[in-house]
Amino acid sequence: MPIPVTPIPADADLPAWLDALGTRFAAFELQGSGCLSYGIATPTGRRFVKTFRAEHDRLLRRALAVHAAVAHESIVAPLAAYRLRSGESVLVYPWLDGGVLYPADPRGAAVRTDPDGAMARFRALPVDRVEAALAAVLDAHVTVAAAGLVAVDFYDGCLLYDFAASRMHVVDMDEYRPGPFTLEADRLPGSTRFMAPEEFRRGAVIDERTTVFNLGRMLRLLLDAGDVEAAWRGTDRQSAVITRATAPRPEHRHATVAELAGAWRAATA
Ligand SMILES: Nc1ncnc2c1ncn2[C@@H]1O[C@H](COP(=O)(O)OP(=O)(O)OP(=O)(O)O)[C@@H](O)[C@H]1O
Ligand SMILES: [Mg+2]
Known part of the structure; x- marks a missing residue:
């Protein structure tokens, strides 16, 4: 369902408008995207509020298009979208408890090996819990691919695990786009740990098989007890699926993606 963008008619500036929503209890101001986001406690519940300056309009439009095309229990969809007279825009999402596996952090990649961090905690879960979480991400992307979208900038910073509920959520699909498309730049945005070779080739076709590669990298990196692909927790059959x-x-x-998800399911049963 398309999400309407509500214009804010008043001359409110963004900080004042955010303050009127409720009390900020979290801030995400180190993101590579340049977007500033906040956890805000509103009278109707906690929200994740992502703000886009005018130069981020492309991201906002992509996010709205993705969520208009895809609905899945593991994909967090915005509740509302607003545009201020200043050209800034806001997406309001439900707040999710848990932790993103690779959050923006001054320590960089070292945050992934912090024993108290979400990634190390996720990697220490029983294998069946990890497998269930990975299956949810695969299933979400079967829906994404069926909607004619390809993943872009998918990485462990898009995966938020709720340890209390044992549920994985996919967040930040702002770079996903309709595919196939031809890459008209030297590379796509993203984490090199997850990216397919064609994502670095101007003129390359980016399609569902690129998403298959990204998801295969997720399977390899997350079904591992460590951060350097030296502590594989899976089986030879699962390994063969990843190799392909x-x-x-x-x-x-x-x-x-559906074929990958089916092969993984068969290897994991
Ligand atoms: N619905 C949510 N509930 C709680 N926290 C969230 C939610 N969505 C995102 N977050 C947190 O906010 C952070 C930033 O969100 P998001 O990844 O959408 O921002 P971004 O500006 O696109 O970042 P990036 O530069 O990594 O693409 C996430 O890493 C996660 O920690
Ligand atoms: Mg982003």
Whole structure:
């Protein structure tokens, strides 16, 4: 369902408008995107409020298009969208408890090996819990692919795990776009740990098989007890699925996300 963007007619500036929503209890101001986001306690519940300056309009439009096309229990959809007279925009999401596996942090990648951090805690879960979380992300992307979208900038910073509820959520799909498309830059945005070779090739076709690669990298990196791919927790069958999903040449991979999800399910049963 399309999400309407409500214009804010008053001359409110963004900080004042945010303060009127409720009390800020968290701030995300170190993100690579340059967007500033906040946890805000409102009278109707806690919200994750993401603000976009005018130069981020492309991201806002993409996020709205993605959530208009895709609905899935593991994908957090915005509750509302607003545009201020200043050109700034705001997306309001439900607040999710838990932690993003790779949060923006001054320590950089070291945050992933902090034993108290979400990533190390996730990697220490029983294997069946990890497998259930990974299956949810695969399933969400079957829906994404069925809607004709390809993942861009998918990485462990998009995965928020709720340890209390044992549930994985996919957040920040602001760079996802309709595919296939031809890459008209030297590379796509994203984490090199997750990216397919074609994402670094101007003129390359980016399609569902690129998403297959990204998801294959997720399976490899998250079903591992450590951060350097040296402590594999899975089976040889699962490993074989990953090898195929992350083949350098797209034509050697699973042809669709659904095919990957089916192969993984069979290997994991
Ligand atoms: N619904 C939510 N509930 C609680 N926290 C959230 C929610 N969505 C995102 N977050 C937190 O806010 C952080 C920033 O959100 P998001 O990834 O959407 O921002 P971004 O500006 O696009 O960042 P990036 O530069 O990594 O793309 C996330 O890493 C996560 O810690
Ligand atoms: Mg982002």
